[in-house]
Amino acid sequence: MKAIMVQGTASDVGKSVLCTALCRWLLEEGLRVAPFKAQNMALNSAVTRDGGEIGRSQAVQAEAAGAEACVDMNPILLKPKGDRISEVIVHGRHYRDMAAGDYQAHTHEMLQPVRQSLDRLSQRYDVLVVEGAGSPAEVNLKERDIVNMRTAELVDAPVLLVADIDRGGVFASLIGTLEILEPHERARVRGLVINKFRGDRSLLEPGLKWLYQRTGIPVLGVLPYRDPGIDPEDSLALDSRKETGDAALEVAVIRFPRISNFTDFAPLEGASDVRLRYVSRVSEWGNPDVVILPGTKNTIADLFWLRQSGLLPLLEAHRAQGGEIVGICGGYQMMGVRLHDPDGVEWDDPDQEGLRWLPVATTFRPGKRTAQVRARGLAPGWGYGLELEGYEIHLGREDCLTGAIPLLEREDGTRDGCVNDSGRVWGTHLHGLFQSPAWTRSWLNHLRQRKGLPPLDREEPIRERDQIYAALADWLREHLDLEAVRALIERKGVRR
Structure with missing residues (x-):
């Protein structure tokens, strides 16, 4: 040919x-x-x-x-x-x-x-x-x-x-x-x-x-x-990434050593009221409104790294002061109570303690879930009933514990993710969810409102890929x- x-x-x-x-x-x-x-x-x-x-x-x-x-x-x-x-x-x-x-x-x-x-x-x-x-x-x-x-x-x-x-x-x-x-x-x-x-x-x-x-x-x-x-191929692109200007909302993404699917956050970079930064050391922390724990190829290994990096006390203080924390895929899994790995899929030790920020537990089993997903928001206060699309790539299976509030309902009726009682700590397995303009703008306006800022009436335009x-x-x-x-x-x- x-x-x-x-x-x-x-x-x-x-x-x-x-x-x-x-x-x-x-x-x-x-x-x-x-x-x-x-x-x-x-x-x-x-x-x-x-x-x-x-x-x-x-x-x-x-x-x-x-x-x-x-x-x-x-x-x-x-x-x-x-x-x-x-x-x-x-x-x-x-x-x-x-x-x-x-x-x-x-x-x-x-x-x-x-x-x-x-x-x-x-x-x-x-x-x-x-x-x-x-x-x-x-x-x-x-x-x-x-x-x-x-x-x-x-x-x-x-x-x-x-x-x-x-x-x-x-x-x-x-x-x-x-x-x-x-x-x-x-x-x-x-x-x-x-x-x-x-x-x-x-x-x-x-x-x-x-x-x-x-x-x-x-x-x-x-x-x-x-x-x-367009979406870069791998995290090498982050090395040459340049931060620009000030904005109403500051979002810090933890740059795990094994960070995956960081293109999840490209729509946030394009939002007019968002300044997005990647953080891998204490000196880069700044004063974020939101901290995101992104996807990772090895949840447990990057959880160990997080505990050794000096960033965890800053995250705990941010949470205690009412700051927003978001987990995507592996980042969401480590925010739960426990991580079980009885078959050694990711780690030799079968039982690890999570960050205990959300009432969920994750069990790693052989066999990866990979699927395109349509869902609607269930979080009270923002995004409720709004439709969004994304995709899942993960090994761990979540088990929602007593008191868990689901974040999303998939098209097939199953649920994903969790949000805490305050609504300020939440996570999901879905990658690509910020590509849904109405849902994303609802969340950003929720953040603006907490800072005493007026909402933006429009959906943030996402550059038409075509x-x-x-x-x-x-x-x-x-x-x-x-x-x-x-x-x-x-x-x-x-x-x-």
Whole structure:
């Protein structure tokens, strides 16, 4: 099938954003297009309609392509549980937990599900936009790397090599990557792309000419720095995140070492009356109105970290003074009375004490719940009866104890989450709930009212994702040689 592949000189150079933009451009060109990433390592995941789990970047790219996300778009997902072990998800379902060394020894087995997915996608789509991971030039990993040049060979795809000029050393990173590649791998690289450029392009031209003379590979685009407006792939993006200005409401998100699905909070970042910060040490605490305990890949390990970080006394004081505390998924689980792990799913010790802020207990059992969810609010005072959508990805099962007040009622009549008597401490398993504008605005107005501020009558506008994707396609039309890209997809080569 026809395909174009995007690889990078390093992680976080903009591969996912470029793939998203290419997906939308090809859709607007009248093609049936699908994203593909053979193997993804990320804690920022998404749930497909049938309950499969894939990397969020492929779900975003599928939406940009006008396609329904499916597990074939990301057949292998690795979710780190610690420094040396990851959950391996194959075709959307838990396969097993594996140490890094063991997984590397078995990567040849992973080619079968990759091929199966490619076969199925080839029957449904005209063209694939394929994303690599990290760099194809990691010499210690190249022999068992199935997501970069091995995938390019499987789909017989030409490769665009992307580098980030904002971090410096762009020419060295491009030349170094090409030099490390084997001759047959280098032959697949048919175009270079410089991303995150700031300033006057004319000052870059001598370097671009030198790069072509040195490599014989044309620079097909210099993409200016911009906020893509889409969900980032992993928490690396938080390192470069910049806080802006003051606002009526200050929200602090605890940045757990194993934080997952932090894109839950993107709608809050876009709210005009919210300043959102990530906090991982006491010196960053500030004076928040709300503290959020987000999702985590390992609830018990991050609960231990929270107790050792020095942040817990600040949280206890915040709660005692009537501050709002919110828990999402793993953060919600640790807010309960107890955490049971009789099968050692997350931890060797079968019984741990929670923070005891909510009358719930969590039991970890093998078998993950992954589902898209529609629900309505049950919390008294705000959000009652309002509908919202989200998704669940968690191992623990909650047991509501005496006095528990449920937060949400799912479409099937079951309930989720809990809110305390004061209404100021609450939690839920649902990710993505802040994407529901009416429900979110009701909660924010509840916070405003407590501070003596008038409510905002409007629902906070959430940027229309379709408009974001269209803008990304226009960005490519202005700054990338799309005629050359089309020629590569059509296997016609690039003339210079």
